[in-house]
Amino acid sequence: MTNVLLYAVHLFLFPGLLFIVVMGLLLAGIDRKLVARMQNRVGASILQPWYDFLKCCGKETIIPRHARKGLFLGAPVACFVILISAALFIPVFGGLSMSFEGDVVVILYLLTAAGVAIIVGSAASGSPFAGVGLSREMVAMISYELPFVLVLLAVGALCGQDSAYGVTFSMDEIVRWQTENGSSLLHPAMIPAAIAMLFVIPCEIGMHPFDIAEAETEISEGTLTEYSGAPLGVFKLCHCVKMYVMTALFCALFLGGLSTGILLVDALLEVVFCIIVTFLCMTVPHAICARFKVEQVFKFYWTFVSALALISLLLVWIMR
Amino acid sequence: MILPYLGQSFKNLFSKPVTEAFPAGDPPKAAEGYRGRLHYDPELCINCGMCMRVCAPQAITREIVPLENGDQQITFTYDMTSCTFCRMCSDFCTKKAITLTDDYMIVGSAHEDFLVSGTFIKAAPPKPKFTPEQLEAMKKAAAAKKAAAAAAADGEKKPEEKAEAKGEE
């Protein structure tokens, strides 16, 4: 009975649904505030994403004629569910997670599935803007998938050195290895991988410099053109939750070793590190450079960022 | 690869944002000489109509109500929503009745709060001293007097002509 309760708490409270949603909205609010401050203006309040979500829920939902009702309304919920289940596999510092052998690949594919949910949603809306939006979203997915995979392989290779198979695909194993011999960011071989991961995060989430899929100025909200009301609110919530998922993944992969015993301290530590990572990889590029063109995003990720990830993979290979 | 605005944005991060706290305080004063909401002073106006003629968007309408003692009650209404704030009217107004203030906060939903209007009573012109019949009579008398004077002048001119004629013969 107790572990069912613990399971429920784990599922719905601490590293579960509530914590993820609150953290996501908090990170989005802080990110918008910091970008505003970097542009020398006051900027919206921290709770602005929460107000946006509530306001969207309050609006009327219009289902266009060409849209396919079932998929159109189902896609946002599916995307949200997939993201939450991906977030549950990431071990928070307290090490309390449902991870099992080989769940790094499951997380990778769940994030791809979340992208596919957005794509199916915009395809079901039937608008030509959404058509262009989804093709750009797919190009973004192709471009960040290569470096993302290389980084995961590098971390797997590093943390799996002494395991029987020479590689590990389990988050628990990664966190345990890091607690023993220092978080992987300290290893010199992993610095390029960390930088590559920092570059991958904004494109995965669709933050400003790489948000070719929802480019308001060019293709009027791209994938979300036909969405209004509650589905739009859920999609915006997914956007925020993805911020938390990616930053928590970064913390788990590269700062795994810093977990103290107490649960509360770990939670605070996680929040602080997520904010720092958000600032580094999302706020700074957002404030500095303008939106990339579609093929620039692809060329940037497949040449520069993949090279970084490859360097670290080979370094780990040699250092073994 | 130089990051263009990295230094500047970090400086901004820690400096005070430049945004005005407008809706908190009162609206900042507009620049000097700003052409804002129109102000119309009915007393100075002489209803010459120059402003109406010169206003491009015809934002000015006049309404004349004749009163019983011949006076006219004239109301000028300036429609701020169709005014382009070019200040032509105040330049051409000989009596300087129209001035453009620097109040730029022209925001409202009903149509009334965009209209600036002023009414004044234009006194009727003084009554003429003589009635038209008297004018007729005075005119006839003047004409008769002139005819008599002319006849007298003919009498003394004849003897001169006679002398000229003799001289020539």
Add this chain to the structure above:
Amino acid sequence: MSEFISNFPILAIMSLFLGAFITSLLGRKNAVVRNVIVFISMALALIMMLALIKPVFIEGKVIGYWLGNWAPVADWAIGIGLEVDALSLFFGLIITVAVFVSGTYSFTYMSHDDSLVNYYTLFLMLSGSVLGLVLSGDLFNMFVMIEIMTFTAVALTAFRNTYEGALEGALKYLVVGALGSSSVLIGTALIYSQLHTLNLAQITALLTNDQNIVTGIAFAFLFIGFGTKAFLFPFHPLAADAHAVAPASISLMISGVLTKCGVYGIIRLVYCLYQNIDRPFVQYLVTAFGAVSMFICVTMAFNQHNFKRLLAFHSISQVGYVITAVGLGTSLGLASGLYHAMNHTIFKGLLFLTAGAVQHMTGSLDLDELGGLSKKMPRTCILFLIGAASISGLPPFNGFGSKWMIYQAAFEKSSQTGNVFFLVVCVTALITSVLTLASFVKVAQSVFFGQLNPKFENTKEVPLAMRIPMWILAILCIVTGIFPGSVANKLLMPAVNAATNTRAYVSAMMGEAYAAAHQVVHAGAADVQLIGVYSPMSWMLLLLSITSAVCLVAVLGSPEKKKLEPVVGANVPNGPMTPGSIPVTSQSREADERELITDDLDPKYESFFSGEHAEYSQVGGSDLFWGFKKNWRHYFSFMHEWHSGILNDYALYGACSLALTLLLCVLFL
């Protein structure tokens, strides 16, 4: 009953061939008799294969059957033998299921065509020969079955000869296919010249010790021969041409079944006959062929305009996955390869049947022309989504389990042996899976979603008779996806054990003493510790609980979505903008009449066109993925010329690859 079981293999093959014979005899008169005969023969073959599961998979027996009871004389195999061990039964099961589904599908799909008797005769001969190849224990018998398979497949590809390009595709397939099967023949001849036997078991026994230069050359010929049948790297344009023009049920057979025979041939060749998979050269050769065909076919598939041609290229890239996994040599590699082969037949079959359904209903397969069919054919759209999700490896479906095992096997191999080649292969595999996902997103958007082309206004849903086979495959997709663990233990492990330890294989045919005499290796049960066979049950439970939480939020959050009736008062005087209510004022000029609002539909539910009248504009087909294509334009233009479509070029590529393999085998084997 137990000794009768050993007759089942030949009975299964006979039921198909006899079915073909009887159909061409009796089937001429009316369709029902013909369909019944075809159905019976397919069902018989399927039942026999299922009956064989218990002895072969569970009890691990290897069933040997000598045709004409020509038992081996003095340790020398004379007659033709059929041998069914776990590996061949694994492929036999895939084949009979695919045949059964394709047959029931073609009852309605081919109803528009004429001379259906020929179709079904060829169809049953094709399935009979394919089953024969998989179950046969004799090398020359395999060659004969390959020839029958090639001829019937060519004839069926050109079945709709008025279809544009059908004859051309068939001719190319025949000529280069004949080249491939001739190389198999040469290989068989060379082996016979060295070992003077044709029985696979005896060859295995004899080859364990004396492998000289000639058997090396025979290996090269056999490898290229089976490679042609599996449409590996230099032969993949054949598959694209053949599938694009063949009827859908036949392209299911070609991509789902014929390629598996090529794969079976290569596995048998490398794991059982020569047992040289542990030599690094052979691993590099097989994995290189697999990886190159995997990558090139997916990039070629990326900007195709024809739906079936795109699917054809994808089926070759998935076969490339299987061959890469097989070439790794580890038992996990072979297990993931077999698992992916099974999954590939299932989801590729489903995708081809949906393509057939679209073609059956709309008559066109051009991606730039189709669009918005999900409104008219909703169930086919759902089926397509299941197939597309499982081919691109999304978690709950079967593609995910097998692809992920392949990455794990590849990466494990690279980290254990320490050479970077397998790391590159693993990364290529991951990139290919993303590109597969991208091209299926493209197909989904340009065929099913987006706006409906006015030309296909009156398309209706596919008749139920066609949808049943599709649903069978879809359910198989989901079932094998949700229980990868149990599939792995029950189906894959026996097959892997059968492939790796050949002692049982030889002793079944030639007797125990013979096998012992030739020290046939006995590798013992494969110790595959499937690290990471995730138990999706706990994961599905998690998904359900979160969905319930989210629905609660969604319902709570927007109750007024239902209550908010169109607010009339808000926007006086126009109300909810119905067109009639626009008060056209009196002084509107005659220009107004020209632009009178003729729009009868309520614009509120039109899709947003930045104000324009939302006429038909479908974003699909070739104008997707602009960014990606621009960066790869040099690669694509080169590839476009390379696939020139000329018969001679394809033959030349085949010959060059044959020459290259020969050279490598002579040098390194």
Add this chain to the structure above:
Amino acid sequence: MLQNMIDSSMKKSPWIFHINAGSCNGCDIELVSVLTPRYDAERYGFKLCGSPRQADIVVVSGPVTMQSRERLRRTLAQVPEPFCVVSLGSCPRSGNVFKGSYAIDGPLEKYVHVDVSVAGCTPKPEAIIAGLAQAAQLLEEKRKEARK
């Protein structure tokens, strides 16, 4: 309780959608300048969004010309309830200097009830912010009234 929170959130994050019904772009530049650091409308949650489906406040600038009439009408129809309409500058409400020309088709009032007008031939950004804030207040009342 949640409904009140949603009502209050309507005024806290109004998203703007800009329709240019043939304006001379003076007002458009002013509207965008509202989002710059100096005037920063984002303090109150204003955000320029790209599609009418996500709009709360529709800002219309320019006298409704014949060309843009049809497009204006159709885009306004595609905005989900409850939304406000703000007319920017003097053109939408009266047609400014173009009044009476053959090319424009009457004030904006003909097409939709204008909630707030910001007069001024290019009104100052502070005026626009005041107008938008007023419109945001209206949003809350509209939703309350719609819910009753």
Add this chain to the structure above:
Amino acid sequence: MIIMNYIASFILVGLGIFCIATKRNLLKICIGSGLIDYGCNLLIVSVGFHDGGTAPIFAIRELTRASFFVDPVPQALTLTSIVIGACSTAMTLSLIIMIKKQYGTLKADKIRRLKG
């Protein structure tokens, strides 16, 4: 002596492949594929050869130790292979006839509608 057969068969196969790869006319390609088949048949027959052996016919005389046969199995294989070669040539020709009717030409580089 038997080596001549092997060389001949490989020359035949080489010629066939060369002919398929370079000749543009479809009929020549068909001849080329025929050549390959004949090359293979020659190879199979010559594989079972023992010098001094007689034809493997169990005729009037019963078997004696001395009657030394040539290996009968390849000859059986060759029979099947000849039949298959004939069948493949027949099918190729029938396809070529229909292509001539549909495309109007026999030039291989004109028949390339399926490409890219």
